[in-house]
Amino acid sequence: MARVVVVGSINMDLVTLAPRFALPGETILGDRFLTVHGGKGANQAVAAARLGADVALIGAVGDDVFGTQLHDGLTHEGVSTEHVARIANGSSGTASITVAEGENHIIVVPGANAQVMPAQIERAQSTLASADAILVQMEIPLESVEATLRIGQRLGKPVILNPAPAQKLPMEWLKLARYLTPNQHELAILLGADASEDFHALMQRAPAPVVLTRGGEGAWYRESGEPVHQPGFEVKVVDTTGAGDTFNAALAVFLHEGLPTAVRKACAAAALSVTRLGAQGGMPTRTELDAFL
Numbered sequence: 001m002a003r004v005v006v007v008g009s010i011n012m013d014l015v016t017l018a019p020r021f022a023l024p025g026e027t028i029l030g031d032r033f034l035t036v037h038g039g040k041g042a043n044q045a046v047a048a049a050r051l052g053a054d055v056a057l058i059g060a061v062g063d064d065v066f067g068t069q070l071h072d073g074l075t076h077e078g079v080s081t082e083h084v085a086r087i088a089n090g091s092s093g094t095a096s097i098t099v100a101e102g103e104n105h106i107i108v109v110p111g112a113n114a115q116v117m118p119a120q121i122e123r124a125q126s127t128l129a130s131a132d133a134i135l136v137q138m139e140i141p142l143e144s145v146e147a148t149l150r151i152g153q154r155l156g157k158p159v160i161l162n163p164a165p166a167q168k169l170p171m172e173w174l175k176l177a178r179y180l181t182p183n184q185h186e187l188a189i190l191l192g193a194d195a196s197e198d199f200h201a202l203m204q205r206a207p208a209p210v211v212l213t214r215g216g217e218g219a220w221y222r223e224s225g226e227p228v229h230q231p232g233f234e235v236k237v238v239d240t241t242g243a244g245d246t247f248n249a250a251l252a253v254f255l256h257e258g259l260p261t262a263v264r265k266a267c268a269a270a271a272l273s274v275t276r277l278g279a280q281g282g283m284p285t286r287t288e289l290d291a292f293l
């Protein structure tokens with residue numbers, strides 16, 4: 001069983017389903033509202049656990065009602081919460097999500113996620129040392145993203161950096177990642193490049209191997225030489241929220257089977273995840289993934 005440690009955000013997702021997106025200044029009627037568990041870190045942890053990995057999450061929630069629900073949800077999914085801090089007088093992270101026209105718009109308010117500092121990650125060193133793969137995203141302070149990369153390097157553990165939401169990062173940090181897993185838009189921002197630049201060229205320029213996600217088209221990966229294409233799997237799309245998180249989790253879980261196999265399984269898991277509503281709603285179990293493949 002793979003052991004995956006995730007460092008990242010935990011949010012309550014406030015999801016509105018609407019026939020279309022509202023324009024600035026406009027009010028429209030939506031179809032449905034739901035409150036579901038999310039946050040890139042928590043999503044990746046839950047997806048990895050459903051795929052059969054032994055998973056620990058390093059993160060934080062507030063001491064509000066959402067915090068209790070999010071904490072209990074992680075425990076219920078079998079994710080170790082030993083390193084999930086409860087921030088006194090703090091609010092849990094939230095994401096206001098509108099799903100319309102097969103797309104989503106997301107606004108994240110970090111709340112307790114902003115309190116995930118390097119010292120907390122250092123304290124979890126023995127947990128990180130037990131990992132086969134470490135996953136980190138960018139909804140926590142950037143200094144903590146850096147700390148995760150440096151600790152991973154020190155411990156000789158592969159760190160997968162999912163640079164979302166994207167920001168430009170120092171090349172020196174990126175070199176510490178075993179894999180970078182952006183989409184095309186995120187890769188351009190990460191490297192401070194022009195968004196119109198060919199993604200093959202951007203992949204060649206990145207200072208660490210890139211596994212680039214392309215939605216329904218699948219993924220491209222490159223360790224050395226030319227980028228290789230893994231086509232996507234055709235499914236009926238209900239909600240794409242959390243597809244990237246499922247992809248990253250599967251990549252980490254199956255990395256020991258070699259990159260081509262891990263990317264293929266990650267594309268399949270991500271495809272399954274978009275067939276149901278909510279970031280965590282569609283994340284497949286190992287049995288579901290095996291049956292689909």
Ligand code: RIB
Pocket residue numbers: 009011012013037038039040043094095106108139241242243244245279
């Ligand atoms: O990647 C999807 C996630 O992004 C959502 O669950 C939301 O919480 C935001 O963090």
